Amino acid sequence: MSDRITVEELSELMKKAAGVTVAPQELEQRSDSGFDALGIDSLGLLGIVGELENRYGTPMPPDAEKSKSPRQFLELVNGALLAGA
Amino acid sequence: MSEPHPRRAAVTGIGVVAPNGTSTETFWKSTREGISVLDRITREGCEHLPLRVAGEIRGFDPPSAIEERFLVQTDRFTHFAMAAADLALDDARLPRSDTDASPFSVGVVTAAGSGGGEFGQRELQQLWDKGSRFVGPYQSIAWFYAASTGQISIRRGFKGPCGVVASDEAGGLDALAHAARAVRRGTDVMVAGATEAPLAPYSVVCQLGYEELSTVEDPDRAYRPFTAAACGFVPAEGGAMLVVEAETSARERGAPVRATLAGHTATFTGASRWKQSREGLAEAIRGALREADCAPEEIDVVFADALGVPEADRAEALAIADALGPHGTRVPVTAPKTAIGRGYGAAPVLDVAAAVLAMEHGVIPPTPNVFDVCHDLDLVTARARAAELHTALVLSRGLMGSNSALVLRRGATDAP
Numbered sequence: 001m002s003d004r005i006t007v008e009e010l011s012e013l014m015k016k017a018a019g020v021t022v023a024p025q026e027l028e029q030r031s032d033s034g035f036d037a038l039g040i041d042s043l044g045l046l047g048i049v050g051e052l053e054n055r056y057g058t059p060m061p062p063d064a065e066k067s068k069s070p071r072q073f074l075e076l077v078n079g080a081l082l083a084g085a
Numbered sequence: 086m087s088e089p090h091p092r093r094a095a096v097t098g099i100g101v102v103a104p105n106g107t108s109t110e111t112f113w114k115s116t117r118e119g120i121s122v123l124d125r126i127t128r129e130g131c132e133h134l135p136l137r138v139a140g141e142i143r144g145f146d147p148p149s150a151i152e153e154r155f156l157v158q159t160d161r162f163t164h165f166a167m168a169a170a171d172l173a174l175d176d177a178r179l180p181r182s183d184t185d186a187s188p189f190s191v192g193v194v195t196a197a198g199s200g201g202g203e204f205g206q207r208e209l210q211q212l213w214d215k216g217s218r219f220v221g222p223y224q225s226i227a228w229f230y231a232a233s234t235g236q237i238s239i240r241r242g243f244k245g246p247c248g249v250v251a252s253d254e255a256g257g258l259d260a261l262a263h264a265a266r267a268v269r270r271g272t273d274v275m276v277a278g279a280t281e282a283p284l285a286p287y288s289v290v291c292q293l294g295y296e297e298l299s300t301v302e303d304p305d306r307a308y309r310p311f312t313a314a315a316c317g318f319v320p321a322e323g324g325a326m327l328v329v330e331a332e333t334s335a336r337e338r339g340a341p342v343r344a345t346l347a348g349h350t351a352t353f354t355g356a357s358r359w360k361q362s363r364e365g366l367a368e369a370i371r372g373a374l375r376e377a378d379c380a381p382e383e384i385d386v387v388f389a390d391a392l393g394v395p396e397a398d399r400a401e402a403l404a405i406a407d408a409l410g411p412h413g414t415r416v417p418v419t420a421p422k423t424a425i426g427r428g429y430g431a432a433p434v435l436d437v438a439a440a441v442l443a444m445e446h447g448v449i450p451p452t453p454n455v456f457d458v459c460h461d462l463d464l465v466t467a468r469a470r471a472a473e474l475h476t477a478l479v480l481s482r483g484l485m486g487s488n489s490a491l492v493l494r495r496g497a498t499d500a501p
Contacts, residue, residue, distance in 0.1 A: 015153075017157075017221065018154065018157060018158070019152075019153040019154040019155070019156060019157025019158060020153075020154050021153060039154055043158075043222040043223055043225065043226070044158075044222075044223075046222040047221050047222045047223065050218060050219075050221070050222065053218065054218055054219060
């Protein structure tokens, strides 16, 4: 586990928390697509945030679960992790 | 307000996922042959509980029927519902391309008694083992008895009127009646029915409080309604979804009208008040006949509720006699659910599926494990009986007091 949340980890969490399989490479390419287009609904994103909070033992920013795209989400959570480090 | 040409509600597709078959064909074959699949309960975490016999579905592989996203987000009872809906839509020859072309003309209505017990238990175990932060967000919807309607409509892209009926076991029939009303009001196609998955440890423990539950160990003796040895009912999982369609819409697209939903009435007589259910069930039958404009003598077969509790069986036999008069002791009665158990709200929908198939094939399926009937009924036991069937009556009662009756008429066109 790195101190940064990678596209790989997000891909793994999307599968675990929401049952949506998008390979890391594809997720990288589609990082500006909406989560809805990737098949992740609001509960799915909430589940991903919950998993991250349990893994890293720290709260994620309240706006994380409202992120529209993977890029926006990763910037937000990694910004918070960096600030908390 | 009466219309000159009311829209009749037809059954054009049947999808079954049941303990005796995970396709409509295998369900019908097994039902017609009277093969009982009741067996010792084997579901993990249930083996040590006082419920010994159940109707388990052992041949259903969820990942082969449902996409991973929907598997993760929903409970087993919704897996059954989505799979049965797919089978029903295939059977009705309504591919995705057709429903995508007019999504507002397709709605969904389901009934469920217990909701997603297995999913709920898993998440509650997370809560008590690890804490509230480990409960997944899909718990908020997956356990809910309304989940299947929403997930079917999301998964298939339906945007027509949707609904959920919560009225006990009889809710299965009430959901079909609700679909028929939606069709009469102008919706072309309703995907309607009920599925249940009550065989997880938490759910089984909840049922142990029902005094009507059979705890007999021998699968051949655990569920024998209408006999002196009646000792309660055996629970089951699975269910059926039907495509209920405007007869005009079916004819326009050349789909066979398998049967029509001709009449329905629901009544309520109170939880476990079986003696009083006589009056409620008789009134439901009378109302369904009235709506169907059907004389008692026109009923060719009755699919009984068949609870398997002596007082309830007596009330049902008397209700049939009260409502059908002398015809009540002559009309063939059957309860094929003794082969698979009672799937709560799903049980009467499976009976409707069997009734449509029985009318098509001219065969009344038997009531397995039942001999020596101790009521004044012509119960079809041992083996199937050939009969020309035009009209069927399906009965259902719930443990919480709902009673319901549905009259089905055979379709004008025979199935291929």
